[in-house]
Amino acid sequence: MIEKKIKIKDIASLAGVSAGTIDRVLHNRGNVSLETQDKVRKILKEINYSPNLYASALASKKVLSILAVIPQYKPGDYWEKIEVGIRQGALELSNFKVNIRILYFDQYAVDSFCEIMEEAIASKPDGLLLAPSINSITKKYTQKMDSADIKYIFIDSQIEDANPLAYFGQHSFQSGYLGAKLLFAQNIEIKEMAIFSFYHEGQETNNQISLRMKGFLSYRENKNIRGKIHRASFLEDDKERNEKIMKTLFLEKTKLGAAVIFTSRAYIVAEFLEKHNIKGIALIGYDMLEKNIACLKRGTISHLIAQRPEEQSYKAIKALSDFLLFKKKANKINYVPIDILMQENIDFYNSMFCCG
Amino acid sequence: MIEKKIKIKDIASLAGVSAGTIDRVLHNRGNVSLETQDKVRKILKEINYSPNLYASALASKKVLSILAVIPQYKPGDYWEKIEVGIRQGALELSNFKVNIRILYFDQYAVDSFCEIMEEAIASKPDGLLLAPSINSITKKYTQKMDSADIKYIFIDSQIEDANPLAYFGQHSFQSGYLGAKLLFAQNIEIKEMAIFSFYHEGQETNNQISLRMKGFLSYRENKNIRGKIHRASFLEDDKERNEKIMKTLFLEKTKLGAAVIFTSRAYIVAEFLEKHNIKGIALIGYDMLEKNIACLKRGTISHLIAQRPEEQSYKAIKALSDFLLFKKKANKINYVPIDILMQENIDFYNSMFCCG
Numbered sequence: 001m002i003e004k005k006i007k008i009k010d011i012a013s014l015a016g017v018s019a020g021t022i023d024r025v026l027h028n029r030g031n032v033s034l035e036t037q038d039k040v041r042k043i044l045k046e047i048n049y050s051p052n053l054y055a056s057a058l059a060s061k062k063v064l065s066i067l068a069v070i071p072q073y074k075p076g077d078y079w080e081k082i083e084v085g086i087r088q089g090a091l092e093l094s095n096f097k098v099n100i101r102i103l104y105f106d107q108y109a110v111d112s113f114c115e116i117m118e119e120a121i122a123s124k125p126d127g128l129l130l131a132p133s134i135n136s137i138t139k140k141y142t143q144k145m146d147s148a149d150i151k152y153i154f155i156d157s158q159i160e161d162a163n164p165l166a167y168f169g170q171h172s173f174q175s176g177y178l179g180a181k182l183l184f185a186q187n188i189e190i191k192e193m194a195i196f197s198f199y200h201e202g203q204e205t206n207n208q209i210s211l212r213m214k215g216f217l218s219y220r221e222n223k224n225i226r227g228k229i230h231r232a233s234f235l236e237d238d239k240e241r242n243e244k245i246m247k248t249l250f251l252e253k254t255k256l257g258a259a260v261i262f263t264s265r266a267y268i269v270a271e272f273l274e275k276h277n278i279k280g281i282a283l284i285g286y287d288m289l290e291k292n293i294a295c296l297k298r299g300t301i302s303h304l305i306a307q308r309p310e311e312q313s314y315k316a317i318k319a320l321s322d323f324l325l326f327k328k329k330a331n332k333i334n335y336v337p338i339d340i341l342m343q344e345n346i347d348f349y350n351s352m353f354c355c356g
Numbered sequence: 357m358i359e360k361k362i363k364i365k366d367i368a369s370l371a372g373v374s375a376g377t378i379d380r381v382l383h384n385r386g387n388v389s390l391e392t393q394d395k396v397r398k399i400l401k402e403i404n405y406s407p408n409l410y411a412s413a414l415a416s417k418k419v420l421s422i423l424a425v426i427p428q429y430k431p432g433d434y435w436e437k438i439e440v441g442i443r444q445g446a447l448e449l450s451n452f453k454v455n456i457r458i459l460y461f462d463q464y465a466v467d468s469f470c471e472i473m474e475e476a477i478a479s480k481p482d483g484l485l486l487a488p489s490i491n492s493i494t495k496k497y498t499q500k501m502d503s504a505d506i507k508y509i510f511i512d513s514q515i516e517d518a519n520p521l522a523y524f525g526q527h528s529f530q531s532g533y534l535g536a537k538l539l540f541a542q543n544i545e546i547k548e549m550a551i552f553s554f555y556h557e558g559q560e561t562n563n564q565i566s567l568r569m570k571g572f573l574s575y576r577e578n579k580n581i582r583g584k585i586h587r588a589s590f591l592e593d594d595k596e597r598n599e600k601i602m603k604t605l606f607l608e609k610t611k612l613g614a615a616v617i618f619t620s621r622a623y624i625v626a627e628f629l630e631k632h633n634i635k636g637i638a639l640i641g642y643d644m645l646e647k648n649i650a651c652l653k654r655g656t657i658s659h660l661i662a663q664r665p666e667e668q669s670y671k672a673i674k675a676l677s678d679f680l681l682f683k684k685k686a687n688k689i690n691y692v693p694i695d696i697l698m699q700e701n702i703d704f705y706n707s708m709f710c711c712g
Contacts, residue, residue, distance in 0.1 A: 171704060178700040187543050338701040344534040345694040348527060 007062070015040050055164025056224060063097040064324050066317070067083070067120050068129040069109035070155075075108040078264045078287045078309055082131070082155065085310035107206070108236050110137055117141040127165075127320040128152040129313065135159045137205060153320050153330075155312045157208035165323055166330040168316045172208045172308035175338050176215025176262065179284045179340050180302045182340065183258055184225055186282055190257040198263040212262040212286070230239055230256070234268065246272045250281070258282040266304070270295035296346055306339040308347070371396050374406070419453040420680050423476050424485040426511075427463035434620040434643045434665060438511065440638040441666035447675025454677055456463040463562070464592050468491055473497040477504060483521075483676040484508040485669065491515045491563060507679060509672045509686075512665075513564035521679055522686040524672045526663035528564045531694050532571025532618065535640045538659045538696065539614055540581055543636055550586045550605050554619040567616040568642070586612070590624065602628045606637070624662070626651035644697070644705070652702055662695040662705075686709070 008026075011168045012019040017036060024032050025040040030041075069088050073079035083102065090100040103120055105110035113133040120128060121144050121169055128145065130152050132138040142162040145152050151165050160168040195216070197209065219225075228325065234242045246269065250256060257267055259281060266285020273281055274295075285292050287309075295301040317331035343350055368375040373392060380388050381396040388396075424442050427485050429435035439458065446456040453662075459476055462468035469489040476484060477500050484501065486508050487495040498518040506523050514523040540546065551572070553565065575581075586605055588597045601624065606612060615625055615637060622641020629637055629649075639657045641648050643665075651657040675686035698706055 174700060174704070178698070181698065181700050185543050187541050335704045336704055337704050340696040340698070340701065342534070342537065342696070344530060344537050345696065348530070348691045350691050350693055 004303065011040070011043055014043050051147070060178065062099065063099055064127070064321070065123070065125040066100045066127045066129065066320060066324070067099060067123070067125040068100065068313070068317070069116055069120055070102065070104060070129075070131045070313075072104035076290050078289060078295070079131075081288075081309035082313045085313030085315075086129070086317055088310065089314045089321070092318070093154045093321055095187060096321070096325060098325075100317070103230070105133070107133070110134070112169055113137060114141075117144075121145060121150065124148065125150060129163075129316050130154055130322055131156045132159045138162070151320065151323060152317045155316045156309075157206065157211075159207060164332075166316070166319050166332055166334060168312040168319070168334045169336060171209070172211035173215035174220070175286070175305050175307065176212030176217075177217075177219045177303055178338055178340070179212065179262075179286075179303075180216045180219030180225075182305075183260060183282055183284050184220070184223065186280055186302070188257060188280075190227055192228045192230065192253065192255040193258040194232055194256055196259065196261040196263075196265075196269060197231070197233045198236060198261075198265055208260045216260065216262075234265070241271070242268060250278055251276065256281060258284075260284045262286060264289050264292070266301055267291035267295050270300040274300050279351045293341075293346060296341060296343060299343060304341040304346075306341055308339065309337040311336055322346050363549075367396070367399055378393050397544045416421075419455055420483070420677070421479070421481040422454060422456045422483045422485065422676060422680070423479070423481040424456065424458045424669070425472055425476055425489045425672070426458065426460060426485075426669075428460035432646050434645065435487075437644075439671045441669030442485070442673055444666065445677070448674070452677070452681060453712045454681075456673070457633055461489070463489070466490070469493060470497075473500075477501060477506065478693045480504065481506060482680050485672050485676055486510055486520075487512045488515045488563065494518070495558035507676065511668045513562065513567075515563060519630035520688075522672070522675050522688055522690060524668045524675070524690045525692060526564075526694060528567035529571035530575070531573045531642070531661050531663065532573075533569030533693055534571075534696070535568065535616055535618075535642075535659075535661055536572045536575030536581075538661075539616060539638055540576070540579065541642050542615060542658070544636075544638055546638065548584045548586065548609065548611045549614040549616070550588055550612055552615065552617040552619075552621075552625060553587070553589045554592060554617075554621055565566050565618045570617065572618075590621070598624060599628070605635055607632065612637060614640075616640045618642060618712055620645050620648070622657055624652050627655040630654070630656050635647065649697075649702060652697060652699060655699060656696070660697040662697055664692040664695065667692055 008019045008022050011023045014024065015036075017040065021032055021036060022040055025037050068081055086100065086102060090098075093100070102215050103116050105116040110133065112261055114137065121141065132154055138159045139161060142152065142159070142164070146163055154162075154164045154167040154169065156169050156174060158164070158169065195213070230253065232249060234245065234247045250273065257280070260283070261269055264287035266283060267289065270283055270285070271291070273283070284303050284305070285301050286305050286307070288304065288306050292301060292304055296304050315334065322328040322330065339349070364375045364378050368378045369592065371392075372380065373396065377388055377392060379394055381393050400448065418502070426438055427435050442456065442458060446454075459472050461472040466489065470493065484506055488510055494515045495517060498508065498520070502519055510520045510523040510525065511519075512525050513528060514520070514525065515536070551569070586609065588601045589607060606629065613636070616639070617625055620643035623641060623645065626639055626641070627647070629639070640659050640661070641657050642661050642663070644662050648657060648660055652660050661680065673691065676688065678684040695705070
């Protein structure tokens with residue numbers, strides 16, 4: 001039942017030589033006949049033996065420096081869970097000489113992203129875990145990292161024309177496509193609907209959000225779904241303006257049957273509907289924020305689509321350190337599951353890893 | 357960033373005494389002043405120090421015996437994944453002296469279950485991981501285990517009036533309730549539907565299946581959903597009979613708009629529909645069998661509800677060994693997530709743990 005690790009002495013017994021001989025062959029130290037060397041190497045190959053990189057890494061004196069560059073956040077935000085995953089990864093690396101530090105940028109201010117990336121690259125880390133900003137800006141820094149031989153991994157979303165070691169995140173297009181399916185397969189008639197974005201004045205939309213939007217619209221087109229779409233953009237920290245937008249949409253345009261929000265802030269719309277006692281709007285949101293979950297449980301949000309943030313960043317930290325410590329390469333593209341949460345299964349959901 | 361384990365010498369430095377003194381206090385060996393003892397104990401309490409049970413367990417000479425009693429299965433069956441979880445748990449225990457053995461019973465034959473349980477109990481294991489059979493029969497053996505002080509944990513389903521250390525599995529009622537929601541919230545009209553069971557002649561229904569059924573019917577009642585329900589029972593290994601049942605239901609009663617199967621064999625109905633080119637039946641199934649997944653991808657099954665079998669048995673083995681090795685108690689009831697899979701998210705699903 002229990003698998004056993006192969007030890008040097010097991011190989012020695014297979015080859016009919018001493019453990020010392022195996023050790024000499026493994027480390028290319030002389031005093032072993034060519035015939036014996038061949039025999040030992042053949043056995044090593046057959047049993048797929050690899051020397052203990054783990055032990056070598058433990059004994060290494062070099063301190064690896066890993067930086068994580070992610071948006072700053074408020075308690076309960078999506079990014080808090082990304083940080084949980086980073087810290088979990090760091091904890092499991094505590095036996096190695098790895099120094100992990102998190103730098104935060106304002107996701108609604110390109111200047112802030114640039115400043116933090118300049119600082120990060122200037123500190124010459126061995127590896128960098130990056131939640132990308134908009135394509136054009138991020139690309140400038142991935143090029144700098146390529147030149148400086150800084151290895152980087154994307155989480156949350158990826159940008160084109162970059163050379164990351166790997167990506168860990170959701171298939172954003174597909175999560176938008178699924179959002180549309182969940183909305184339009186419901187037993188309701190939707191004549192008009194609203195799509196909410198979230199941005200800071202003058203900023204392009206985040207890559208993930210625009211891919212979700214594309215996926216959503218693509219489903220609508222594939223299924224020949226008609227009906228007017230109202231697009232509205234919230235401003236971070238401008239409650240009054242956001243409220244006004246929702247009043248226009250929900251109180252003046254009474255044909256609205258559904259709404260979708262591609263960021264993690266579906267609760268803003270849900271709480272508005274609750275406050276004004278507006279019923280019968282099918283509302284789809286993303287991410288397991290506490291406020292979103294509360295609205296899902298009260299029935300104002302019909303579905304939440306989740307993307308395992310802790311798993312993304314945990315796996316990214318592990319992949320980055322596995323490469324830097326052991327030269328072990330991760331798969332390039334690593335999509336996390338697209339989880340569907342409803343009133344009926346939310347109480348049993350657990351996005352965290354089961355072990356450890 | 358990286359948390360550090362507290363060592364004896366750290367405590368010694370906090371208390372301003374030698375490491376030897378700390379050791380003497382920890383093991384209640386004399387030659388330490390009461391004042392110093394108090395000081396050390398206070399610090400130990402403050403930092404929430406627990407002696408290294410892990411090291412003691414590693415050094416122990418006793419070999420623990422754990423048995424897992426689960427249904428025998430064919431490749432690709434649900435129970436194969438339960439075994440994967442058991443083996444994963446066993447692998448991680450390979451540093452300890454734990455002997456884990458799996459015994460299989462025929463889930464459609466009560467005699468077989470009894471025979472295996474007699475054998476299991478007679479071998480006097482320290483712990484037993486059990487996938488229960490029907491209530492009345494299982495109870496007979498849990499009572500025997502209680503008397504013999506054999507610790508046991510339920511997976512997959514639980515029975516009433518037993519004293520397991522813990523249960524790891526789905527909330528079966530809720531997974532049936534969700535099945536109904538997924539079916540009836542679809543944008544289709546369902547006048548008549550079929551519910552399929554699976555049994556061996558003369559056997560009561562498995563506990564999990566009957567709870568799913570209750571949950572399903574409860575949703576229907578809560579939402580005042582009407583329409584005729586046809587109930588049909590398949591026989592394991594009687595293809596001809598099963599085929600005949602489906603012919604009657606789907607080819608002669610053409611009003612059927614939906615079907616649900618509470619066991620893992622939804623693919624049997626789906627493949628029948630495909631073979632006879634019957635369209636427009638909403639079909640809900642359970643569990644990630646390869647054949648089910650194929651039908652989901654082809655669109656003949658609309659939703660699959662999954663219950664993370666590997667996680668159930670992996671966590672159960674860990675909980676059982678944690679108790680037997682370290683006296684660490686698990687939570688009594690541990691529900692796994694109820695995962696919803698559709699054509700749009702199946703490609704990204706991964707029921708396995710992310711680490712290890």
